[in-house]
Amino acid sequence: MPIVHEPVARCVDGWGRPAPDTLALEVEDLHFAYPDGHVALRGVSLQVHCGEKVALVGPNGAGKSTLLLHLNGLLNGGQGSVRVMGMPVTTPNLPFIRARVGLVFQNPDDQLFSPTVYEDVAFGPLHMGLPEEEVRRRVVQALTQVGMAHYADRLSYHLSMGEKKRVAIATVLSMHPDILVLDEPSAGLDPRARRGLINLLRTLPITMLASTHDMLMVRELFPRMVIMDEGRIVADGPTAELLEQTELLEAHGLERL
Amino acid sequence: MMLHNALDRYHDRPSSIHDLDPRVKVVVTLLGIFSVLLLPDGAWGAYFLVWCAVLAVALVARLGVGLVLRRSLVALPFALVAITLVFTLPGRTLFTLQLGAWEISASDAGLVRFSSVLVRSWLSVQMAILLVATTRIPDLLHALRHLHVPALLVTILAFMVRYLAVLLDEVTRLLRARQARSAASAQGKAGGSLLWRARVAGNMTGQLFLRSLERSDRIYNAMVARGFRGQYVTINPHRMRRRDWMALGLAFAALTMIQWLGRTLS
Numbered sequence: 001m002p003i004v005h006e007p008v009a010r011c012v013d014g015w016g017r018p019a020p021d022t023l024a025l026e027v028e029d030l031h032f033a034y035p036d037g038h039v040a041l042r043g044v045s046l047q048v049h050c051g052e053k054v055a056l057v058g059p060n061g062a063g064k065s066t067l068l069l070h071l072n073g074l075l076n077g078g079q080g081s082v083r084v085m086g087m088p089v090t091t092p093n094l095p096f097i098r099a100r101v102g103l104v105f106q107n108p109d110d111q112l113f114s115p116t117v118y119e120d121v122a123f124g125p126l127h128m129g130l131p132e133e134e135v136r137r138r139v140v141q142a143l144t145q146v147g148m149a150h151y152a153d154r155l156s157y158h159l160s161m162g163e164k165k166r167v168a169i170a171t172v173l174s175m176h177p178d179i180l181v182l183d184e185p186s187a188g189l190d191p192r193a194r195r196g197l198i199n200l201l202r203t204l205p206i207t208m209l210a211s212t213h214d215m216l217m218v219r220e221l222f223p224r225m226v227i228m229d230e231g232r233i234v235a236d237g238p239t240a241e242l243l244e245q246t247e248l249l250e251a252h253g254l255e256r257l
Numbered sequence: 258m259m260l261h262n263a264l265d266r267y268h269d270r271p272s273s274i275h276d277l278d279p280r281v282k283v284v285v286t287l288l289g290i291f292s293v294l295l296l297p298d299g300a301w302g303a304y305f306l307v308w309c310a311v312l313a314v315a316l317v318a319r320l321g322v323g324l325v326l327r328r329s330l331v332a333l334p335f336a337l338v339a340i341t342l343v344f345t346l347p348g349r350t351l352f353t354l355q356l357g358a359w360e361i362s363a364s365d366a367g368l369v370r371f372s373s374v375l376v377r378s379w380l381s382v383q384m385a386i387l388l389v390a391t392t393r394i395p396d397l398l399h400a401l402r403h404l405h406v407p408a409l410l411v412t413i414l415a416f417m418v419r420y421l422a423v424l425l426d427e428v429t430r431l432l433r434a435r436q437a438r439s440a441a442s443a444q445g446k447a448g449g450s451l452l453w454r455a456r457v458a459g460n461m462t463g464q465l466f467l468r469s470l471e472r473s474d475r476i477y478n479a480m481v482a483r484g485f486r487g488q489y490v491t492i493n494p495h496r497m498r499r500r501d502w503m504a505l506g507l508a509f510a511a512l513t514m515i516q517w518l519g520r521t522l523s
């Protein structure tokens with residue numbers, strides 16, 4: 001294995017001031033029910049420190065995606081509170097929150113809605129109201145980061161799944177988020193694309209929270225693991241330790257490696 | 258994916274037409290179509306000149322005359338609706354048809370009007386084909402935006418283009434799922450009864466609708482997550498160069514001349 005120097009995450013508070021001790025994410029006793037009455041979250045509490053890379057695992061329907069959508073204010077209205085970089089997720093704060101939290105959806109077809117790759121990556125910075133020069137700089141930078149620089153003029157719908165995933169990540173990197181939130185990043189990728197994605201995520205100097213069923217990736221990439229089931233967090237700790245607890249894993253539909 | 262090819266009418270060729278500013282191409286195409294539609298009936302000389310101009314552009318764009326002709330045939334069925342003109346316009350009677358209790362007669366003026374409508378719509382379609390074959394869709398959308406077409410309209414068009422491909426994929430998936438399950442047993446014939454197939458088709462339409470609805474929800478979420486607040490912003494990649502102005506002027510002059518000829522000659 002080559003030695004990888006993991007870059008250090010930038011830690012600032014919600015107002016852009018350096019704050020190394022801020023909690024990147026702070027979820028407190030969060031409840032949520034979908035409009036059809038289905039209760040998806042039953043009191044979730046979670047803290048993620050700046051610079052941490054955390055995996056969120058659990059069986060289908062555990063509420064992982066529901067929790068992730070709360071971090072960006074896309075879902076709200078239940079009991080409990082969410083804070084991002086110390087800033088409460090409330091309607092007036094949403095524009096700031098959304099610039100801080102880069103949310104990558106599970107299906108890249110939902111994320112890539114512009115005609116070309118370039119426009120998709122430019123969408124976030126443009127809507128943050130940045131000047132044109134800065135937008136262009138960031139687009140090139142983000143595409144280079146994910147290794148897709150020469151795809152700028154391609155039409156999104158002609159790309160392969162792995163390429164779409166990379167571009168989807170670039171679309172939020174161009175917003176220079178402090179926290180990257182990924183919903184099942186490695187689902188639907190072939191081994192090579194998956195490997196590429198893991199290497200990419202390893203080099204990104206950002207706080208990360210990723211929901212996934214890919215336990216190999218968890219072991220390799222995420223030092224901390226949070227297990228969710230039936231809308232609750234049932235375990236939270238160092239990945240290496242949790243992966244040893246066969247009973248715990250089996251009780252929540254996870255496989256021991 | 259083969260279905261995507263049905264969406265892409267763009268033909269990548271290095272040519273001075275491809276290279277023109279998309280705004281010029283949009284404006285010239287619209288002017289051209291208007292100008293053709295304004296030509297009087299039976300101005301055959303002018304029609305011929307327009308056709309020559311269309312062919313010339315197709316040649317300069319290295320598209321091949323065949324491609325433009327083949328694609329332009331799609332317009333004919335629509336233009337045929339105008340056939341009633343032959344029988345409704347007053348004029349010298351050419352022939353009479355007996356349709357049950359009715360007797361309808363074709364007039365010479367009607368025939369001229371009908372053929373003119375046919376030729377003019379066919380020419381207009383060829384111009385539109387030239388436009389989409391030499392301009393990428395994103396460029397077209399930008400051009401529309403810069404020509405002050407309402408942002409909402411352009412955004413809707415952009416989404417349509419983007420998600421038609423996704424929708425087609427969805428349709429392919431559903432069709433495949435049906436095909437995979439319509440196996441033949443030893444006695445029966447494959448594909449099931451007509452009624453069964455009709456029911457499956459009905460279900461699939463419903464599925465497609467629901468999936469599209471949920472997808473539109475998720476896309477909106479993805480946009481909001483990246484700071485969308487109801488206003489669509491784009492970068493301006495277009496700049497008018499000298500040759501763009503020249504092409505615009507040339508096209509304008511040609512159209513004016515054809516218009517003038519068409520009116521004085523007929």
Ligand SMILES: Nc1ncnc2c1ncn2[C@@H]1O[C@H](COP(=O)(O)OP(=O)(O)OP(=O)(O)O)[C@@H](O)[C@H]1O
Pocket residue numbers: 034035036038039040058059060061062063064065066067
């Ligand atoms: N729009 C919705 N309306 C109603 N119920 C929903 C909706 N979305 C999700 N649910 C329900 O909420 C629960 C949690 O769903 P969620 O998508 O958060 O699970 P998940 O942990 O992400 O699962 P997966 O691993 O399959 O992605 C599930 O039981 C699901 O059926």
Ligand SMILES: [Mg+2]
Pocket residue numbers: 064065066106183
């Ligand atoms: Mg999910």
